[in-house]
Amino acid sequence: MTGSPRNRNRLRHSLLPRRTSRPFRAGALTSGALAATALVAGCGVIPGPGGDSDEPITVMTWAPEKTSATNKPGMPAFAKAYARWVNAGGGINGRELNVITCNERNDSVAASRCARAAVKKDVVAVVGSYSQHADTFLPTLEGAGIPYIGGYGITTDEFTSPLSYPVNGGQPALLAGLGRALADDCGPVTLIRPDTIAGDQLPPLLDSGLSAGGHEPTADQRAAEEATEYGGQARRALEASTTDPEAEGCVVPALGDRTSTFMDSFRRARADHPDVRTATVLGSVDQTTINTTGGASSPYEGSYVTGWYPAASDSLWDPMKDVIKKEAFGDNRIDPADAGVQTTWIAYTVFKQVVESLGGEEVSADTVVRTLNAGLKVETGGLTPTLSWRFQDKLAAVGFPRMVNANVTFQEVRNGRLVSGRDGFVDVTDTLRNTDLT
Structure with a gap:
């Protein structure tokens, strides 16, 4: 398992059932x-x-x-x-x-x-x-x-x-919805996620959506949450996403604020695999991120994005x-x-x-x-x-008894703009019911 113990212990209960005994990080009193x-x-x-x-x-x-x-x-x-x-x-x-x-x-x-x-x-x-x-x-x-x-x-x-x-x-609905969307449009799917307790819960959520669409599970790759570059992870993700010559692969970075850092490394590594698409969730990318990374020439161009709400342009x-x-x-x-x-x-x-x-x-x-x-x-x-x-x-x-809104929206990056990928909301309640978080 990669990443420092401090990174792995940061988020004790993020997307994790209470029964875990893994310790959390307690920082300095601020x-x-x-x-x-x-x-x-x-x-x-x-x-x-x-x-x-x-x-x-x-x-x-x-x-x-x-x-x-x-x-x-x-x-x-x-x-x-x-x-x-x-x-x-x-x-x-x-x-x-x-x-x-x-x-x-x-x-x-x-x-x-x-x-x-x-x-x-x-x-x-x-x-x-x-x-x-x-x-x-x-x-x-x-x-x-x-x-x-x-x-x-x-x-x-x-x-x-x-x-x-x-x-x-929350994150459960976003990832389940993203998996359902990618099941229809992607070949092999590779997830890049933090090597933390929170990160440990992301693969089964994404897989629940993939499975609902009859797709194979994601290839799970851990990464240090606070890394300054992700060249190795980007190369491995591209390799894993191109194992099927008949289908276009997809890479899903879910690293929060560090997603942009990953995408900078991904841009450089992508030269030999131009057909691999990216997909992520709102919060990991927004319009400001797309603008600052090149707009229409951004590595996010063509990406699928799931969100909770209508596109910001609505x-x-x-x-x-x-x-x-x-x-x-x-x-x-x-x-x-x-x-x-x-x-x-x-x-x-x-x-x-x-x-x-x-x-x-x-x-x-x-x-x-x-x-x-x-x-x-x-x-x-x-x-x-x-x-x-x-x-x-x-x-x-x-484990989500207080969730009363499991709806998500599908968006895409087109010509440097984050726009609606399809009309209306999609309810992923049934997909989440089949999630295995054990």
């Missing part, structure tokens, strides 16, 4: 960057027990920033912009929205610190956040009764915790883009094509509808949880199916 806007508006809302009508509604958004691995600075930045936009329009039910942000630094200790800060600040929810350390922060939120709305979907815990309300199908995103234009124009941290920013928009859309449904009731963690558990139906303007988190067991057998 102070989260906390910033708050405390704006007050008295608009005659009847106060609920334990709350004043003129107090702001306080929530938290966290994500890693300025780290050597995955970074999602656009998520907390957009959350702040969203609060400015809501407050400029009178708040939610006449109450100002106060967003606190925290840098969880891709570190289990820092993630736990963010969760403790959420409890200390008495937030009513953690909204639109990213962390690979759900096993560290979710127990703290659960102990305080604070809901986690619209996490990025990077860990299995987000699909098992009773206080988690995911808005997408007019359904215009309301989000309007918020960015009005409240964050020129903030280069916020990319409307970034899946993290998109998830934060949807998560806050959910939260706003929850608060609006409460009317004059108290807005607290308890009332937010009660409303969500009562089966409130949330509309997201066509960006997802109607969302509702009543208990359901469609995917409980494979």
